[in-house]
Amino acid sequence: MHREAKLGLILLLTPLLLWLVLLIFIPHIDLFLVSMRERVGVGQYDLSFANYLTFFQEPLYLVTFLRTAVMSIFATILTLLIGFPVAYYIAKMAKGRTQSALFLLCLVPFWVSELVRTFGWMILLRETGIISNLLQSVGLANGPVEMLYNDAAIMVGLVYTSMLFMVVPLVTTLESLPDEVVEAGYDLGGNGLSVLREIIIPHAMPGIVSGSIVVFMLCLGNYLTPTMLGGKESLWFTELIYSQFIVRFNWELGAAFGFLLLILSSVIVWGMLRLTGQSLEKTMG
Amino acid sequence: MIPSIPQSRLLTTAYAAYVVLFFIFLALPLIVVAGFAFNDSQFPSLPWEGFTWNWFFGAERPMIGVFHERSILRAIGTSVFVAFCVSALSMVVGLSNAFLFNRYKFRGQGLLYVFMLLPLVIPGIVLGISILVASSRLANGLWDGFQWDVEALRPGLWLVILGQFSFITTIATLVIGARLQKFDRTLEEAALNLGAGRLTAIRTITLPYLAPAMIGAFVVAFLMSFENFNTTLMLVGSDAPLTIAMFDRLKEGSTPLLNAVSLLLMLGSSLLALIMIAFQKRS
Numbered sequence: 001m002h003r004e005a006k007l008g009l010i011l012l013l014t015p016l017l018l019w020l021v022l023l024i025f026i027p028h029i030d031l032f033l034v035s036m037r038e039r040v041g042v043g044q045y046d047l048s049f050a051n052y053l054t055f056f057q058e059p060l061y062l063v064t065f066l067r068t069a070v071m072s073i074f075a076t077i078l079t080l081l082i083g084f085p086v087a088y089y090i091a092k093m094a095k096g097r098t099q100s101a102l103f104l105l106c107l108v109p110f111w112v113s114e115l116v117r118t119f120g121w122m123i124l125l126r127e128t129g130i131i132s133n134l135l136q137s138v139g140l141a142n143g144p145v146e147m148l149y150n151d152a153a154i155m156v157g158l159v160y161t162s163m164l165f166m167v168v169p170l171v172t173t174l175e176s177l178p179d180e181v182v183e184a185g186y187d188l189g190g191n192g193l194s195v196l197r198e199i200i201i202p203h204a205m206p207g208i209v210s211g212s213i214v215v216f217m218l219c220l221g222n223y224l225t226p227t228m229l230g231g232k233e234s235l236w237f238t239e240l241i242y243s244q245f246i247v248r249f250n251w252e253l254g255a256a257f258g259f260l261l262l263i264l265s266s267v268i269v270w271g272m273l274r275l276t277g278q279s280l281e282k283t284m285g
Numbered sequence: 286m287i288p289s290i291p292q293s294r295l296l297t298t299a300y301a302a303y304v305v306l307f308f309i310f311l312a313l314p315l316i317v318v319a320g321f322a323f324n325d326s327q328f329p330s331l332p333w334e335g336f337t338w339n340w341f342f343g344a345e346r347p348m349i350g351v352f353h354e355r356s357i358l359r360a361i362g363t364s365v366f367v368a369f370c371v372s373a374l375s376m377v378v379g380l381s382n383a384f385l386f387n388r389y390k391f392r393g394q395g396l397l398y399v400f401m402l403l404p405l406v407i408p409g410i411v412l413g414i415s416i417l418v419a420s421s422r423l424a425n426g427l428w429d430g431f432q433w434d435v436e437a438l439r440p441g442l443w444l445v446i447l448g449q450f451s452f453i454t455t456i457a458t459l460v461i462g463a464r465l466q467k468f469d470r471t472l473e474e475a476a477l478n479l480g481a482g483r484l485t486a487i488r489t490i491t492l493p494y495l496a497p498a499m500i501g502a503f504v505v506a507f508l509m510s511f512e513n514f515n516t517t518l519m520l521v522g523s524d525a526p527l528t529i530a531m532f533d534r535l536k537e538g539s540t541p542l543l544n545a546v547s548l549l550l551m552l553g554s555s556l557l558a559l560i561m562i563a564f565q566k567r568s
Contacts, residue, residue: 004483005389008388008389009385009389009391011381012381012382012384012385012389013385015377015378015381015382016378016381016382016385016397016401019378019450019451019454020400020401023416023447023450023451024400024403024404024407024451026419027412027415027416027418027419027420028415030415030418030419030422031411031414031415031418031419034418034422082307085300085303085304086303086304086307089300089301089304093300102304102308105308105311106311107558108311108312108315108555109311109314109315111508111551111554111555111557111558112315112512112547112550112551112554113511113512113514113528113550114512114514114528115512115514115528115531115532115535115547116315116318116547116550116551117314117315119314119318119535119539119543119544119547120313120314120315120317120318121314122535122539123314123317123318123321124313124314124317128328130317160310160311160314163311192292213406214405217405217406217408220408221408221409221410221411221515222515223410223514223515223518224514224515224532228535238408238410238515241410241411241414242410242518242519245414245417245519246519251418254414255414255418258410258411258414258415259411261408261410261411262407262408262411265406265407265408266406269406280399280402280406281395281398281399281402
C-alpha cells in the first residue's frame with residue numbers, strides 16, 4: 001500500500017513538474033540569459049549589462065515604462081471605483097432572479113474576444129463613429145469629433161476590458177457579508193459613510209486585492225487595447241517589446257524589456273499583497 | 286445601504302440609475318459591433334445604408350461574406366484546432382494536479398502550489414517571448430549539435446499550443462480542484478469496503494462526480510484559448526488563428542466583414558456558455 005501511494009505521487013508529480021520546469025522556469029531563465037548578453041560579432045556574445053544600460057539611458061524607453069505603470073495603476077483604481085458600487089448592488093441590493101441575471105450580464109463581455117470589444121469601441125469613438133455623429137445631431141459639435149487615438153480612449157478600453165475581473169471577486173466577497181452586520185453598524189449610530197468605511201470595505205478587502213491584482217496585470221500586459229485605441233504618442237511598453245522582437249529582431253534588448261516588465265509586475269503584486277496582509281494562495285486559489 | 290434600512294428615495298433612484306448606466310456601458314460596444322454586421326456599406330460606421338445579409342452570405346466582390354471568405358474560414362479552423370488541443374491537454378494535467386494537491390501531503394507542497402499559481406501573474410506577452418526564446422535556442426542547439434531541424438520548435442501552431450497551455454492549465458487546475466475539495470471521501474471508502482480497487486473506486490465514483498468540473502474546465506479553456514491574443518501574437522507562425530487574422534485585417538482598415546465574424550463569435554461563445562451552465566445546473 002505504501003509503495004502504491006508513492007508510485008501515485010510520482011505519477012501525479014510528473015506532469016506538474018514537466019509543465020512548470022519546461023514551460024515556465026527554463027524559458028524564464030533563458031530569457032534572463034539572453035537579456036544579459038551583448039552581440040559583439042557574428043554569432044558571438046559577451047556577458048554584459050548593456051541592454052539594461054540602454055534601457056536606462058534612452059529616455060523613450062524609460063518614459064514609456066513609467067507611463068505604462070502609472071496608467072495601469074490609474075486604470076486599476078478607476079475600475080475599482082466604477083465596479084464597486086455595481087458589485088455591491090448585485091451582492092446586497094438585488095435579490096433572487098434579478099441578482100443572478102445581473103451577475104450573468106456582467107460576464108457576457110468576457111465571453112467575446114478582446115479584439116471584438118476593442119473593435120466596438122473603435123466604431124463608437126472614431127471620427128465617423130456613433131458618438132461623434134450623435135454629438136453632431138444634438139448640436140453639441142459642429143464637425144466630426146475624433147475621440148480615438150489618445151490616452152482617454154486607452155483608459156476607456158482598459159477599464160472596459162478589465163471590469164469583469166474586478167466585479168466577480170467583489171461580488172463573491174460582498175455576498176458573504178451578512179445583512180445583520182450592516183444593520184448592527186447602523187444600530188450603533190453609524191451612518192452610510194462610516195458603515196462603508198468601517199464594515200463593508202474591510203470585509204471586501206480580499207476581493208478588492210485579488211481584483212486589483214488581476215486588473216493591474218491585465219492592463220500592464222495589454223497589447224491590443226493601447227495599439228488599437230492609442231495614438232502615436234501613447235506608446236505602451238508591450239509595444240516596445242513586440243517591436244524589438246518581431247520588427248527589429250533585437251532579441252537581447254527585447255528580452256531585457258520583457259524581464260523588466262516581469263519585475264515591475266511582480267514587485268507591484270508583491271507590494272499589494274504585503275500592504276494588505278494577503279497571500280497569493282488566498283487571493284488566487 | 287441595504288434594502289432593510291430605509292433610505293431617501295432620491296438616493297436609491299440615483300443608485301439604480303447608476304447601475305443601469307453601467308450595464309449600458311457594458312453592452313454598447315457589443316451592440317454596435319453586432320448591428321453594423323448588417324450595414325449595406327463598405328465601412329462599419331454611419332450612415333446606415335440599409336439592411337443586408339451580404340456580409341454573411343455574399344459571394345461576389347466587393348461584398349464577400351464570412352462563409353465565402355477562405356482566409357477567415359481557415360483561421361477559424363486553426364483556432365478550433367488549437368483550442369481543442371489546449372483544452373484537452375490542460376484538462377488532463379489540471380485533473381492530475383487537482384488530485385496531487387488534494388490527496389497527497391508532501392514536503393514543499395505549499396511552495397509548489399504557489400509555483401502552480403505563478404503563470405496567472407506573469408504577463409501573457411512575457412510568457413510568449415520566454416517560450417519563443419527558449420524554443421529557438423533549443424532548436425538552434427539541436428541544429429548545431431546534431432543537424433536536426435525540429436520544425437515544432439519554430440514559431441507556429443505547436444508553440445502557440447504550448448504557450449496557451451502554460452497558463453490555462455492553472456485555471457483548469459483551480460476549477461477541478463475546487464470541486465474535488467467538496468468531494469465526500471467516505472463515498473470512495475465505501476467503494477473500497479465493497480471490494481473495489483483504488484483505481485476502480487476513482488473511476489466509478491470520483492471521476493463521475495468531477496465530470497461537471499472537467500467539462501467546465503474544458504469549456505473555459507476552450508474560450509480562453511480561442512480569444513487569447515498576447516501569448517499567441519509572439520508565437521504565431523504562418524497559420525494565424527482567428528484573433529491574429531482579424532487583428533491583421535483591422536490594422537489595414539475594417540469592413541463589416543469583421544463585424545459579421547464578431548457576431549458569429551459572440552453567438553458561438555454564448556452557446557458554449559449556455560451549454561456549460563445547463564450542465565452545471567443538472568448536476
